[in-house]
Amino acid sequence: MTSRLFLCFICASTLSACTRPQQVHLFKKDIVETVYASGKIISADEYSLFAFSSGAIRQKLVKDGDTVRKGQLIYIVEHDAADKKYEAAMTNYRHSAINLSETSPLLNDLRLAVKNAEIKLSNDSLTYFRWKELWDGGIGTRSNLDNVYANYQMSINLKNSADEKYTSALHDAQLAMSNAGSQLQSSRKELNDYLISSDRDGVVYETLKEAGEGVRAGEPVALIGTVSQRIIRLAVDQEDVGKVRPGQRVVLKTDLTGGTVYEAKVTKLYPTMNEADQTFRVDAEFTGNIPQSFIHSSVEANIIIQVRPAARVLQRTAMADDDSVWILDKGKEKKVAVRTGIASPEYVEILEGLDENATVLLKTKTTGK
Incomplete structure (x- = not known):
């Protein structure tokens, strides 16, 4: 009977020891508060090149990875109809230019008519005023004076008519030239x-069409960006973005390079939330070594919010709530309030409410046991 009681005592003691909460104490440690972010590496000034017209790709003039200059052709789309339209517009423009030039047959005929009218008017004017002078001196007949006056008036009318015809023809030729120029400009633009070309110096990171494939107006055909600078485009949760500021340090890893850690800094925060995943865009730039010149590689990053050296910390698992812990006080468990500072995924800074000698109990938050 005695041995049975002793055995029960041993079992009870063992069970009590097994269920007793683990005890920990405050300790000093450098603690870093971070904000997690994920994203990808993109090229600075990265942009998609779009087709402006529909058709089949006649020629692809570059390949992925090529360096291109501003204005360099990337693709040529089939454009036979546009070619014919442009040729017709050019022919019409040249014809209009001839009609307005010094060798224009129409304008030259009208200029000659004006000169002839001027000569006739000059002669008839001299004749009329000579006869009028004689008439005023009592010489000649009224009939002769009336005839030369009539010829003089007809010459004036002929001169005015020749001037009007020339001015009208010149205006028509100028208008035709202007319209032909507009048509030529429009057909040249069409x-x-x-002809799809790059609008800047850069690198062709991806081509999306091959020769013979169809393309629609407004469809992207290539991805182009700068080779010398890349941007880390990050997505930060809406609950954390308020802590992020330009200039903060960023440490990150990429899927492409495995465990290699890279340094960066925050450069820009965007004010509009992505409603699909409740995140805000944050851009960062590399400050140290840069991964190979690949883009769109996925990254995981920690943005360093603040660093506290030699802080008094506890494991996060020691927190009963966000602002309290369980301690052992004179052999009894007691819940006490604490004021916390910064926190990392593993540790939390304790500012007030505990001294270094306090025994903290690791108890679950849900059961308190």
């Missing part, structure tokens, strides 16, 4: 829409 033709250029079939």
Whole structure:
């Protein structure tokens, strides 16, 4: 009987020891508060090149990874109809230019008519005023004076008519030239829409079409960006973005390079939330070594919010709530309030409410046991 009681005592003691909460104490440690972010590496000034006209790709003039200059052709889209339209507009423009030039047959005929009218008017004017002078001196007949006056008036009318015809023809030729120029410019622009070129110096990171494939107006055909600078585009949760500021240090890893850690800094925060995942865009730039010149590689990053050296900390698992812990006080368990500072995924800073000698109990938050 005695041995049975002793055995029960041993079992009870063992069970009590097994269920007793683990005890920990405050200790000093450098603690870093971070904000997690994920994203990808993109090229600075990265942009998609779009087709302006529909058709089949006649030629692809670059390949992925090529360096291109501003204005360099990337694709040529089939443009036979646009070619013919441009040629017709050019022919019409040249014809209009001839009609307005010094060798214009129509304008030259009208200029000659004006000169002839001027000569006739000059002669008839001299004749009339000579006869009028004689008439005023009592010489000649009224009939002769009336005839030369009539000829003089007809010459004036002929000169005015010749001037009007020339002015009208010149205006028509100028208008035709202007319209032909507008048509030529429009057809040239339409033709250029079939010639897809880069609008800046950069690198072709991806081509999306091959020769013979169809393309629609407004469809992207290539991805182009700068080779010398890359941006880390991060997504930060809406609950954390308020802590992020430009200039903060960023440490990150990429899927491409495995465990290699890279340094960066926050450069820009965007004010609009992505409603799909409740995040805000944050951009960062590399400050140390830069990964190979690949883009769109996924990254995981920690943004360093603040660092507290030699802080008094506890494991996060020791917190009963956000602002309290369980301690052992004179052999009894007691819940006490604490004021916390910064926190990391593993530790939390204790500012007030505990001294270094306090025995803290690791108890679950849900049961308190």
